Amino acid sequence: MTIEQTMKSFPKPSQIEVPAGAEGWEDLYPYNLVFDNAPGGDEKFWFCDSQHWPTVFKPFETIGGEFAVKCLGQYNTRHLLIPPANGIEFKIHLGYLYMSPVGVPEEEIAARVPEFERRAGHYFQNWDSLLEAWHSKVRATIDEMEDLTFEALPDAVPFDDIVSGKAMDGSQVLMENYDRLIALLYRNWQYHFEFLNLGYLAYLDFFGFCKDVFPGIPDQAIAKMVQGVDMELFRPDDELKKLAVQAVELGIQSAFDDTDDVEGTLRAVRDAGGEEWLVAYEAAQDPWFNFTVGNGFYGHDKYWLEHQDIPLGYIKDYVRRVDDGQDIMRPVEHLLAEKERIIAEYRELVSPELQAQFDAKRGLAATAYPYVENHNFYIEHWAMGVFWRKVRELAGVFVEAGFWADPADMLYLNRNEVRDAIFDLVTGWAVGAESTGPHYWPAEIERRRVIIDALSTRRPQPALNTPPAQITEPFTMMLYGITTEQVQQWLAGDEGSEDGAITGMAASPGVVEGLARVITSADQLGEVQEGEILVATITAPSWGPIFGKIRATVTDIGGMMSHAAIVCREYGLPAVTGTGSASTTIVTGQRIRVDGNAGRVEILQD
Amino acid sequence: MSDYVVFFDSGHDPALELLGGKCASLVSMTTAGMPVPPGFAVTTAAFDHFVDGSGLRAEIRDRLAEIDPDDVASVDRASEQIRDAIESREVPEDMHGVLRTAYDELMTRFAGEVPVAVRSSATAEDLPDASFAGQQDTYLWLTGYPEVSHHVRRCWASLYTSRAITYRLRNSIPEDDLSMAVAVQKMVNARVSGVAMTMDPSNGDRSKIVVDASWGVGEMVVSGQVTPDNLMLDKVMLSVVREHIGDKHAELVPDAASGSLLEREVEPERQAVRCLTDTELHAVASMAKRAERHYGCPQDIEWALDADLPDGDNLLLLQSRPETVHSAPGAGPTPAPPSTSGPTGFSLSGLTTSLIGR
Numbered sequence: 008m009t010i011e012q013t014m015k016s017f018p019k020p021s022q023i024e025v026p027a028g029a030e031g032w033e034d035l036y037p038y039n040l041v042f043d044n045a046p047g048g049d050e051k052f053w054f055c056d057s058q059h060w061p062t063v064f065k066p067f068e069t070i071g072g073e074f075a076v077k078c079l080g081q082y083n084t085r086h087l088l089i090p091p092a093n094g095i096e097f098k099i100h101l102g103y104l105y106m107s108p109v110g111v112p113e114e115e116i117a118a119r120v121p122e123f124e125r126r127a128g129h130y131f132q133n134w135d136s137l138l139e140a141w142h143s144k145v146r147a148t149i150d151e152m153e154d155l156t157f158e159a160l161p162d163a164v165p166f167d168d169i170v171s172g173k174a175m176d177g178s179q180v181l182m183e184n185y186d187r188l189i190a191l192l193y194r195n196w197q198y199h200f201e202f203l204n205l206g207y208l209a210y211l212d213f214f215g216f217c218k219d220v221f222p223g224i225p226d227q228a229i230a231k232m233v234q235g236v237d238m239e240l241f242r243p244d245d246e247l248k249k250l251a252v253q254a255v256e257l258g259i260q261s262a263f264d265d266t267d268d269v270e271g272t273l274r275a276v277r278d279a280g281g282e283e284w285l286v287a288y289e290a291a292q293d294p295w296f297n298f299t300v301g302n303g304f305y306g307h308d309k310y311w312l313e314h315q316d317i318p319l320g321y322i323k324d325y326v327r328r329v330d331d332g333q334d335i336m337r338p339v340e341h342l343l344a345e346k347e348r349i350i351a352e353y354r355e356l357v358s359p360e361l362q363a364q365f366d367a368k369r370g371l372a373a374t375a376y377p378y379v380e381n382h383n384f385y386i387e388h389w390a391m392g393v394f395w396r397k398v399r400e401l402a403g404v405f406v407e408a409g410f411w412a413d414p415a416d417m418l419y420l421n422r423n424e425v426r427d428a429i430f431d432l433v434t435g436w437a438v439g440a441e442s443t444g445p446h447y448w449p450a451e452i453e454r455r456r457v458i459i460d461a462l463s464t465r466r467p468q469p470a471l472n473t474p475p476a477q478i479t480e481p482f483t484m485m486l487y488g489i490t491t492e493q494v495q496q497w498l499a500g501d502e503g504s505e506d507g508a509i510t511g512m513a514a515s516p517g518v519v520e521g522l523a524r525v526i527t528s529a530d531q532l533g534e535v536q537e538g539e540i541l542v543a544t545i546t547a548p549s550w551g552p553i554f555g556k557i558r559a560t561v562t563d564i565g566g567m568m569s570h571a572a573i574v575c576r577e578y579g580l581p582a583v584t585g586t587g588s589a590s591t592t593i594v595t596g597q598r599i600r601v602d603g604n605a606g607r608v609e610i611l612q613d
Numbered sequence: 614m615s616d617y618v619v620f621f622d623s624g625h626d627p628a629l630e631l632l633g634g635k636c637a638s639l640v641s642m643t644t645a646g647m648p649v650p651p652g653f654a655v656t657t658a659a660f661d662h663f664v665d666g667s668g669l670r671a672e673i674r675d676r677l678a679e680i681d682p683d684d685v686a687s688v689d690r691a692s693e694q695i696r697d698a699i700e701s702r703e704v705p706e707d708m709h710g711v712l713r714t715a716y717d718e719l720m721t722r723f724a725g726e727v728p729v730a731v732r733s734s735a736t737a738e739d740l741p742d743a744s745f746a747g748q749q750d751t752y753l754w755l756t757g758y759p760e761v762s763h764h765v766r767r768c769w770a771s772l773y774t775s776r777a778i779t780y781r782l783r784n785s786i787p788e789d790d791l792s793m794a795v796a797v798q799k800m801v802n803a804r805v806s807g808v809a810m811t812m813d814p815s816n817g818d819r820s821k822i823v824v825d826a827s828w829g830v831g832e833m834v835v836s837g838q839v840t841p842d843n844l845m846l847d848k849v850m851l852s853v854v855r856e857h858i859g860d861k862h863a864e865l866v867p868d869a870a871s872g873s874l875l876e877r878e879v880e881p882e883r884q885a886v887r888c889l890t891d892t893e894l895h896a897v898a899s900m901a902k903r904a905e906r907h908y909g910c911p912q913d914i915e916w917a918l919d920a921d922l923p924d925g926d927n928l929l930l931l932q933s934r935p936e937t938v939h940s941a942p943g944a945g946p947t948p949a950p951p952s953t954s955g956p957t958g959f960s961l962s963g964l965t966t967s968l969i970g971r
Contacts, residue, residue, distance in 0.1 A: 124965060212968075220820075349849055352849040518891050
């Protein structure tokens with residue numbers, strides 16, 4: 008890279024060398040998502056959305072990025088006609104997702120204003136009833152997805168179907184249900200964004216107002232004035248806490264000695280007379296165990312429902328803490344009182360003529376904003392959890408038919424290839440001859456696995472090409488924390504701040520010192536010890552139980568509204584987010600000082 | 614304890630007649646949770662009992678009656694005689710030990726015996742229509758009970774300095790019922806000190822607290838001889854919004870031996886670091902906020918961290934006065950005027966404006 012580029016630009020995609028062994032990676036992804044085939048790859052500014060997609064896509068998983076980012080765009084561009092912002096273009100480079108916000112031509116902005124006001128106004132004025140309808144729509148979609156079945160084909164059509172003259176062999180269920188599964192997922196992603204951009208919009212409006220009236224007001228103060236306290240997103244964790252408290256009350260603590268053995272643990276509970284607890288445990292699962300330790304975008308994300316050692320492990324930890332006399336429940340009343348105090352104090356400082364505006368803007372943001380936090384449970388956790396479970400059921404049918412060895416292997420096929428494979432499967436079965444798949448896919452999956460593994464050895468470039476002088480697109484700033492300053496900081500590379508501190512967003516207030524625990528995947532969560540400081544690429548809201556153990560959080564990715572920021576504010580822990588490099592700079596065991604007020608992390612001792 | 618002594622933190626009603634202006638204010642601030650340097654008032658009741666019980670009242674009246682207002686020498690003579698009498702006359706039997714007990718009780722709050730200040734607290738002092746303040750005496754760095762006891766009498770006596778007598782004569786202030794309280798207060802041994810303002814003085818933004826802090830006694834900050842650490846906090850969240858570390862090359866420290874302040878160089882390692890920990894800064898800002906709430910308007914305060922007091926109890930409020938420059942009505946930043954509101958009271962066009970930046 009030339010000096011000039013380090014100063015002003017990120018590399019062009021075409022200049023970046025492909026990792027050894029990953030040659031031909033482009034063919035794993037849809038043609039329209041590869042830079043080489045699409046316009047603007049080497050010119051436009053692209054930033055990597057490693058906040059949502061921190062690891063390399065396997066071919067099937069691109070569906071998450073495609074549906075999500077497409078549906079994000081449709082609301083700006085086609086539903087709401089947001090005056091200055093269309094959607095976000097997206098491409099895949101070396102397995103990672105890159106985004107480029109699409110502006111609206113200057114001359115078209117004014118014309119969109121009346122339509123935008125009419126449409127957004129309708130939503131804001133009918134928020135509660137529309138949101139209630141949203142819950143029904145999403146729930147119906149999830150239920151329908153849940154009802155889809157993927158089963159091995161029978162040796163012979165049942166006699167009943169002969170009698171009824173059904174005239175179908177059952178393979179149509181496989182074919183129709185696959186198409187239906189994809190269609191339902193798509194539908195859910197459209198629902199996902201129905202309120203989200205509006206929530207951000209109302210928040211941004213109040214945010215801008217506060218920054219005008221109180222220059223330098225901490226971002227987190229604004230967030231505290233609108234964010235929910237008793238949120239659905241925290242329900243799964245709250246359920247575990249309740250179960251832990253109940254277990255202690257019933258005196259069945261010893262049943263949780265080995266929670267890796269799920270069956271054994273539940274048996275021990277029953278043996279200890281914990282029938283009542285088992286009923287509560289069962290009840291908590293629907294829907295609250297539809298909760299992933301990842302972010303719902305990957306086939307490898309583990310859901311509590313299918314990996315009950317995870318929630319049981321958390322319960323075990325909570326049981327120990329309750330036994331130690333700790334109060335594990337979130338201080339909801341205290342948090343609510345603190346929120347009310349903050350609102351009242353700022354309100355008192357607003358000049359009387361602006362108080363009505365303060366109330367209106369805060370009120371709207373407080374109405375709309377909780378959706379931003381709560382939707383996550385319904386789509387990313389619940390709907391995606393059901394989706395991935397159904398994908399695994401389908402993959403199991405293929406495993407049984409000898410197409411590949413492990414259900415997870417199916418993720419190396421893209422979604423259209425899966426459809427082809429279903430054709431192949433049902434054809435072989437119907438004809439009574441061998442399918443081609445078992446002779447083709449194992450080797451091809453292995454070839455692809457090598458490529459994905461090679462791509463995974465490298466962290467993505469944070470951005471590509473030349474950034475604009477100023478980043479002004481509000482959603483990019485809000486959702487991704489991509490600000491002019493952030494981009495400049497990336498460009499400054501590893502130089503860091505003058506005194507060697509790692510800097511990021513002051514996402515949750517407070518200052519603590521402690522030992523760092525660097526986590527790069529949810530599978531390592533078990534390593535986190537009481538009183539450590541969590542350092543991670545990103546966090547997921549489902550890591551809730553961890554936040555009861557740790558003293559602070561530092562992430563590479565994310566802004567004020569990232570999961571880590573929201574959860575830490577909720578749990579009263581300091582957080583610094585969007586550092587870019589904390590997880591690669593800090594080493595587990597180092598003593599660090601996290602200043603959530605200033606957005607600084609210092610390494611005190613190796 | 615009798616009515617002769619009132620501790621600042623006793624929760625006593627801050628009665629001006631009994632406590633005088635200064636002590637009433639110290640009691641009022643202490644009651645409001647503001648940490649003024651600990652101490653007690655020797656009340657007007659004590660003074661009255663002293664002058665009445667020792668027969669001084671009549672003697673003072675007689676001496677003052679002899680004065681010829683046009684003859685400076687006669688004023689000086691009367692003043693000297695009255696003051697001599699006050700400083701030498703035995704206190705009445707029932708007052709014996711009261712001051713001593715109060716002094717001893719104050720000293721139990723510290724690791725060892727610490728110097729105190731003895732300040733007069735006149736009932737006519739600090740009032741809007743009487744510029745009488747500063748007419749009476751303040752004595753600093755007093756150590757040990759005999760010194761303190763002696764200077765309480767000197768304060769009492771200062772009620773009858775030539776200047777004070779002349780002032781009352783000129784302003785027709787009656788001598789009858791004249792009384793005075795005295796404050797006996799821990800002398801601040803400032804390790805770190807500074808000022809705080811409960812608004813941003815650069816633009817009048819009332820959501821900020823600005824703190825200047827430096828090592829030692831605050832005079833060098835106030836007089837501009839050192840560049841202090843300059844910190845801006847958000848008033849509601851009490852988080853640091855902006856921070857500038859000053860060079861703080863010198864400090865003034867109390868020298869109890871000489872009863873004065875000593876200027877010395879600050880070592881390089883203390884110059885370069887913030888002189889307040891996060892906890893201390895938080896305490897200073899909280900105290901400034903409390904003072905603002907107590908007085909109902911933005912305040913300009915002086916504070917110090919006292920080296921003689923334990924952490925957590927060592928922050929002291931030295932002075933709090935209204936901020937006058939920016940506190941005029943209508944001051945403060947004003948954003949664009951509100952746009953028309955929709956049916957929900959929410960301004961869509963305001964939202965549009967903020968979105969498209971015009």
